[in-house]
Amino acid sequence: MTSATPVADRTDVVHRLSTLDRYLPVWIGLAMAAGLLLGRGVPGIADVLDAIKVGSVSMPIALGLLVMMYPVLAKVRFDEIGDVARDTRMMTLSLVLNWVIGPALMFTLAWVFLADLPEYRTGLIIVGLARCIAMVILWNDLACGDPEAAAMLVALNSVFQVIAFALLGWFYLDLLPGWLGLSTTGLDVSPWQIAWSVVAFLGIPLAAGYLTRRIAERRRGRVWYEQRFLPRLGPWALYGLLFTIVVLFALQGDTITHQPADVARIAVPLVAYFALMWGGSMLIAYRLGLGYRRSTTVAFTAAGNNFELAIAVAISVFGVTSGQALAGVVGPLIEVPVLVGLVYVSLWVRRYFLDATKETTR
Numbered sequence: 049m050t051s052a053t054p055v056a057d058r059t060d061v062v063h064r065l066s067t068l069d070r071y072l073p074v075w076i077g078l079a080m081a082a083g084l085l086l087g088r089g090v091p092g093i094a095d096v097l098d099a100i101k102v103g104s105v106s107m108p109i110a111l112g113l114l115v116m117m118y119p120v121l122a123k124v125r126f127d128e129i130g131d132v133a134r135d136t137r138m139m140t141l142s143l144v145l146n147w148v149i150g151p152a153l154m155f156t157l158a159w160v161f162l163a164d165l166p167e168y169r170t171g172l173i174i175v176g177l178a179r180c181i182a183m184v185i186l187w188n189d190l191a192c193g194d195p196e197a198a199a200m201l202v203a204l205n206s207v208f209q210v211i212a213f214a215l216l217g218w219f220y221l222d223l224l225p226g227w228l229g230l231s232t233t234g235l236d237v238s239p240w241q242i243a244w245s246v247v248a249f250l251g252i253p254l255a256a257g258y259l260t261r262r263i264a265e266r267r268r269g270r271v272w273y274e275q276r277f278l279p280r281l282g283p284w285a286l287y288g289l290l291f292t293i294v295v296l297f298a299l300q301g302d303t304i305t306h307q308p309a310d311v312a313r314i315a316v317p318l319v320a321y322f323a324l325m326w327g328g329s330m331l332i333a334y335r336l337g338l339g340y341r342r343s344t345t346v347a348f349t350a351a352g353n354n355f356e357l358a359i360a361v362a363i364s365v366f367g368v369t370s371g372q373a374l375a376g377v378v379g380p381l382i383e384v385p386v387l388v389g390l391v392y393v394s395l396w397v398r399r400y401f402l403d404a405t406k407e408t409t410r
Contacts, residue, residue, distance in 0.1 A: 072190070072286065073388055079290040080381075083297020084305065094299050108295045109356055110248050113182050114256075116288030119281040120189045121257030123274075124199045132200045138333070138342050142201045145329050145350035146179045147208055147216070153324060155220045157317035159230070168314050170221060170233050171362050171375025176321070177216050178361070179205045180352030181246060186285055187352065187387050191394035193344035199254070201349045206246040209354065235365060296380055304381065307374065314375050318382040326351035326390050330397070344394050352387065355380035 086093055100107045133139065154176025162169040181202050188198040217235035225232045264273045297304075304311055329350040333343035359376040366372040 072391075073385070075286070075290055076293060076385060076388060079293040080297050083294040086294065086298040088305065090298075097295060097299050106295075106299075106356065109292055112288050112292030112295055113356075114253050114288070116285050116292060117182060117185050117253035118256050118260075118288075119278075119283075119285040120185045120195070121199065121253050122260045122281060123189070123278055124195045124257060124261070126196075126199075126258055126261065128196045129200050132194070132197045135197075135338075135342070137336050138197065138338055138346060139201075139204070141329075141333060141336065141338075142346050142349055143204070143208070145325070145332075145346065146205055147212060149328075150179065150325060150350060151176050151216055151220055154317075154321055155224070157321055161317040161320075162313065165310075165313065165371065166231060166233075167366070167371025168310070168375045170366075171358075171370075171372035172314065172317060172379075173220050174217065174235070174362055174372065175318075175353050175355070175358040175376055175379040177213055177220065178354035178358040179209055180349060181206045181209065181354050182356070183289075183384075183387070184348045184352040186289060187348045187391055188345050189285070191344050191348065191391045192341065192398065193348065193394075194341040197342050197345040198349065201345060203254070205349065206251075209357070210243050210246060213357075235361075293384060296377075299377075304378075310371075310374065311378050311381075314378040315382050318379060319386060322351050322383060322386045322390070326387075330394075340398050347394070348387070348390070351390070353379060353383060355383065 097108050098106065151173075155173055158169045158172040158176070162172060185198055185202060189195060214235070221233040221235050261273065264277060268277075326347045330343055330347040333346045338346065355376065358379055359373065362370065362372040362376040
C-alpha cells in the first residue's frame with residue numbers, strides 16, 4: 049500500500065492547526081446560536097434574507113460560499129489536475145459512489161425511517177440526489193486531502209448534476225417506487241435552475257481561484273504565492289463558512305425551534321447517511337490503495353450534498369412551507385456539524401495510513 053502523505057510526517061496534525069482551525073466546532077456552535085438568535089430575535093429578518101435572490105439562488109448564501117471556497121480553490125495547482133484525471137480508479141470510484149450508491153442509500157434510508165412521513169421522505173431523497181459541489185472543498189482542505197483531486201471531482205460532479213439530477217429525480221421518486229409498489233411523486237425541475245446553481249456555487253469561485261493563481265504566479269512566482277499570499281488568504285475560508293451558517297440558521301431558525309420533533313426524525317437518517325457514505329467510501333478507497341489524501345477526497349466528495357440546490361428545488365416544486373422544504377433545510381444543519389466531526393476523524397485515521405506506508409517501505 050502506498051500513500052501520497054510522507055512517512056516522516058509523524059506530527060499530530062490536529063495540534064499543528066491554527067487556533068481558528070483547531071476550535072472550529074466551537075466557532076460553528078457559536079455561529080449556529082447566533083443565527084438562531086437572529087432568526088428569533090429580529091422580526092422579519094428571515095423574509096429579508098430570503099428575498100435577496102437571483103433566480104432561485106440566495107445571494108447571502110452564495111456570498112458566504114464564495115468567500116468560503118475562493119481561498120481553498122486558490123490553493124489548487126491547476127497545472128497538476130491532469131495527473132489527477134489519469135487516476136481512473138479514483139475517478140470511477142467517485143462517480144459510482146456519487147451517482148449510484150449515494151442516491152440509492154438515501155432512498156433506502158428515507159423509506160426505512162420516514163415511511164409514514166411522505167413529505168419529509170421526498171425532501172430527503174432530493175437531498176441525496178444533489179451531490180456536493182461546494183462545502184466539500186473546505187472539508188477536504190481541513191482534513192489534508194488532495195486539493196487537485198477535490199477540484200477535479202467537484203467539477204465532474206457539477207457536469208453530472210446538470211445532466212442527471214432531473215433524470216434521477218424521476219427514477220427515485222416515480223419509476224422505482226412504482227416498481228416496488230410504493231407511493232410515487234413527480235419532480236419537475238428545469239435544467240437551467242440546476243446549471244445556474246452550478247455556476248453560482250462552483251463556477252465563480254473556481255474561476256476566481258484559477259485567475260488569482262495564474263496572475264500572481266506570473267508576477268511574483270510560486271514560492272511567494274504559496275508561502276506568503278495563501279497563508280493570508282486561508283482564514284477567509286472559515287470566515288465564509290461561519291457567515292453561511294449564521295445566514296442558514298437565521299433563515300430557518302424559527303422553523304427549527306417550532307418543530308424540534310420533526311427535525312429529530314429527519315436528522316436520524318441523515319446522520320446514518322453521512323456516516324455510512326463517508327466510512328464506506330474511505331474504506332473502499334483505502335482497499336484500492338489510493339492513499340490517505342485521495343481517499344479523504346473521495347470520502348468527503350461522496351458524503352457531502354449540494355444543500356442549496358436541494359432546498360431551491362424543494363421550495364420551487366413543493367412550496368416554501370412544505371415538508372419537503374423543511375427536510376432540505378435540515379440537511380445542511382445536520383451535515384455541517386457531522387462533517388466537521390468527520391474532519392477530525394479523518395485526521396485521526398491518517399495515522400493508520402502512515403503506519404501502513406511505513407510497513408511497506410521497511
